[in-house]
Amino acid sequence: xxxxxxTLWLRNRCRPLALAATSRIVDGWHAASNLLFPPACTFCxxxxxxxxxxxxxxxxxxxxxxxxxACGRCAHPLPRHWSERQWCPRCRGRRYHFxxxxxxxxxxxxxxxxxxxxxxxxxxxxTHSMGLLLGNHLRETTLGQPADCVVPVPMHWNRRLHRxxxxxxILGAAVGKCLGRPCLGRLLRCRxxxxxxxxxxxxxxxxxxxxxxxxSTGYDITEARVLLIDDIMTxxxxxxxxxxxxxxxxxxxxxxxxxxRGTGAL
Numbered sequence: 001x002x003x004x005x006x007t008l009w010l011r012n013r014c015r016p017l018a019l020a021a022t023s024r025i026v027d028g029w030h031a032a033s034n035l036l037f038p039p040a041c042t043f044c045x046x047x048x049x050x051x052x053x054x055x056x057x058x059x060x061x062x063x064x065x066x067x068x069x070a071c072g073r074c075a076h077p078l079p080r081h082w083s084e085r086q087w088c089p090r091c092r093g094r095r096y097h098f099x100x101x102x103x104x105x106x107x108x109x110x111x112x113x114x115x116x117x118x119x120x121x122x123x124x125x126x127t128h129s130m131g132l133l134l135g136n137h138l139r140e141t142t143l144g145q146p147a148d149c150v151v152p153v154p155m156h157w158n159r160r161l162h163r164x165x166x167x168x169x170i171l172g173a174a175v176g177k178c179l180g181r182p183c184l185g186r187l188l189r190c191r192x193x194x195x196x197x198x199x200x201x202x203x204x205x206x207x208x209x210x211x212x213x214x215x216s217t218g219y220d221i222t223e224a225r226v227l228l229i230d231d232i233m234t235x236x237x238x239x240x241x242x243x244x245x246x247x248x249x250x251x252x253x254x255x256x257x258x259x260x261r262g263t264g265a266l
Contacts (some may be wrong), residue, residue, distance in 0.1 A: 005116035053132035103261035129176025147227035215249035234262035
């Protein structure tokens with residue numbers, strides 16, 4: 001019978017070798033699979049050279065710009081004669097609890113199709129790619145002071161179970177990876193299931209999400225600069241309510257980044 005200390009020594013000795021061997025096998029498998037099955041763009045499905053994000057050059061150009069001049073507060077597109085520092089008429093009469101918002105583009109055409117597809121479990125690779133694209137966009141824009149952490153807007157467990165995926169969480173993880181900031185996916189929690197915002201009038205949306213979020217115990221965000229992530233912003237009600245709770249939890253500032261900015265009549 002092998003003594004316990006010998007077994008422990010062998011385990012500690014062999015484990016790094018096993019992990020290294022496994023890593024080489026996985027790398028070899030990925031290389032072989034890329035030869036047999038060339039990487040495909042997560043949006044159009046076309047073949048492409050391996051790169052990050054997993055989007056072909058044509059789709060990157062299609063989904064990420066050029067972006068029009070936008071309101072410095074709510075990211076809504078502005079006419080050419082407006083300054084980005086001016087608040088647009090849509091948000092002048094509203095009190096948002098975030099400092100400013102940035103969007104990859106407007107919720108229309110191909111970007112709209114991407115956001116709709118991101119709500120499906122089978123499109124998680126696309127969601128991850130869009131998160132990296134958003135992260136790259138944020139690195140190229142001025143978003144105030146660098147964020148201390150990335151926080152996705154939480155989803156109620158029942159809705160997450162029904163949908164089968166958590167879009168904001170996947171986006172947040174990709175943005176955090178791109179910016180080199182931790183993604184705190186459990187910092188905010190959804191206290192109760194709300195009605196779908198898309199079925200409500202603008203004024204009703206702010207009432208619908210009132211007191212819907214709470215900062216989880218065990219987190220200290222005192223004086224933290226938080227980057228709040230979601231897939232789309234329309235009225236800004238959900239993001240504003242989440243930002244209000246983050247500020248209540250001690251955050252110094254809250255800035256918002258979304259894939260798409262809704263431009264409908266509000």
